[in-house]
Amino acid sequence: MPETRGSFLLLSGGMDSTTLLWWMQAQGVDEIHTVAVDYGQRHRAELDCGARLSAEGGAQSHRVLQLDLTQLGGNPLTDADFAVPSANEDNQIGTVVPFRNMLFVTLSAALAETQGILDIYLSPVRDDHESYRDCRREFYDLLEKTLRLGATRHAEFRVHTPFVEMWKKEVVRVGIELGVPYARTHTCYEGIRPACGKCDACVERLAAFAANCTVDPLPYK
Amino acid sequence: MPETRGSFLLLSGGMDSTTLLWWMQAQGVDEIHTVAVDYGQRHRAELDCGARLSAEGGAQSHRVLQLDLTQLGGNPLTDADFAVPSANEDNQIGTVVPFRNMLFVTLSAALAETQGILDIYLSPVRDDHESYRDCRREFYDLLEKTLRLGATRHAEFRVHTPFVEMWKKEVVRVGIELGVPYARTHTCYEGIRPACGKCDACVERLAAFAANCTVDPLPYK
Numbered sequence: 001m002p003e004t005r006g007s008f009l010l011l012s013g014g015m016d017s018t019t020l021l022w023w024m025q026a027q028g029v030d031e032i033h034t035v036a037v038d039y040g041q042r043h044r045a046e047l048d049c050g051a052r053l054s055a056e057g058g059a060q061s062h063r064v065l066q067l068d069l070t071q072l073g074g075n076p077l078t079d080a081d082f083a084v085p086s087a088n089e090d091n092q093i094g095t096v097v098p099f100r101n102m103l104f105v106t107l108s109a110a111l112a113e114t115q116g117i118l119d120i121y122l123s124p125v126r127d128d129h130e131s132y133r134d135c136r137r138e139f140y141d142l143l144e145k146t147l148r149l150g151a152t153r154h155a156e157f158r159v160h161t162p163f164v165e166m167w168k169k170e171v172v173r174v175g176i177e178l179g180v181p182y183a184r185t186h187t188c189y190e191g192i193r194p195a196c197g198k199c200d201a202c203v204e205r206l207a208a209f210a211a212n213c214t215v216d217p218l219p220y221k
Numbered sequence: 222m223p224e225t226r227g228s229f230l231l232l233s234g235g236m237d238s239t240t241l242l243w244w245m246q247a248q249g250v251d252e253i254h255t256v257a258v259d260y261g262q263r264h265r266a267e268l269d270c271g272a273r274l275s276a277e278g279g280a281q282s283h284r285v286l287q288l289d290l291t292q293l294g295g296n297p298l299t300d301a302d303f304a305v306p307s308a309n310e311d312n313q314i315g316t317v318v319p320f321r322n323m324l325f326v327t328l329s330a331a332l333a334e335t336q337g338i339l340d341i342y343l344s345p346v347r348d349d350h351e352s353y354r355d356c357r358r359e360f361y362d363l364l365e366k367t368l369r370l371g372a373t374r375h376a377e378f379r380v381h382t383p384f385v386e387m388w389k390k391e392v393v394r395v396g397i398e399l400g401v402p403y404a405r406t407h408t409c410y411e412g413i414r415p416a417c418g419k420c421d422a423c424v425e426r427l428a429a430f431a432a433n434c435t436v437d438p439l440p441y442k
């Protein structure tokens with residue numbers, strides 16, 4: 001049985017996962033390896049951000065896994081023909097790829113198992129609990145149990161979601177204290193720089209900075 | 222909320238999943254849609270078998286999903302540079318891609334959810350319980366709960382494994398009674414026709430037919 005050590009972090013290059021990398025470093029988590037998923041997102045800028053922020057945040061390695069979610073059918077996050085919904089709760093369901101987080105965590109766990117890594121970190125936040133059922137801790141508790149039961153060699157997988165009960169504005173507060181370079185994170189669903197400022201993701205992001213009486217350093221149109 | 226109907230069957234073109242298709246038809250399961258996963262298997266013959274057997278077994282549709290497991294690193298099922306282990310319990314672990322079944326079921330569930338399908342069938346058998354922890358029913362009970370908790374629109378996913386407590390020889394007995402065209406199923410890890418007769422998969426298959434006092438109709442070297 002190979003030695004187990006190190007942690008995986010699902011790093012998209014967005015605000016929450018980037019803050020989590022800085023938070024993990026501040027907590028003294030050893031040997032952080034970042035993983036991004038190329039799922040066919042419309043905007044490759046997100047993947048570039050992830051790779052740069054991994055290095056800037058001092059991760060040991062960065063890996064991009066391929067998992068084509070475009071084959072699952074029309075979704076505005078992956079399909080250039082779909083309009084991105086503007087910000088409101090009812091439309092947000094349209095940006096959901098079913099089981100996306102579960103697939104990302106499970107694929108990461110498969111890679112982790114081959115490398116003797118048992119700890120997987122990701123950054124769901126409380127704002128997403130209503131629209132995304134797979135962003136709640138009870139879901140990750142069950143997913144963790146399922147991974148432990150299905151693992152081949154190791155059984156003690158841990159799925160860490162330290163921000164799951166925090167609002168995005170609280171995550172930003174943590175990140176500001178830790179010096180997260182928010183100007184280089186990627187959020188906008190439209191994938192443009194300057195960011196659109198109008199899509200659901202931009203509106204949430206701007207609100208999180210406003211709640212901290214701080215100006216988002218990202219340029220907006 | 223869209224109407225829900227129909228079932229997915231994970232059909233690899235091997236003995237067990239092909240028998241399951243014939244069994245589902247015999248049980249009167251409505252609207253069976255078969256799903257195969259192109260995970261980078263060394264032998265494309267398996268995918269061809271799946272497509273042909275889907276049509277022959279009267280499925281409504283057949284779909285091949287892409288999920289590259291070769292990126293997870295050296296494994297004899299996906300990597301042409303690796304020797305396939307010959308039949309014995311200790312080596313069988315070498316043919317395991319971690320969480321392969323979990324990834325296949327979850328990816329199918331993601332597609333199923335977009336199509337209003339809630340029932341997913343697959344064919345783990347009792348022979349695999351020892352080597353593959355994700356072939357036991359307790360694992361699928363937990364996976365089913367996890368899918369229900371993480372689903373976006375529907376919550377009542379069902380993961381069916383009707384053969385999970387049956388030995389492969391019992392599955393073959395069922396299949397012989399149902400007239401499954403075993404000569405056209407694919408089993409050999411070496412992916413050759415005539416089959417090698419020596420790899421773990423061939424040895425298990427031959428034993429299952431022998432236990433039924435029947436000759437496997439597949440040609441062997």
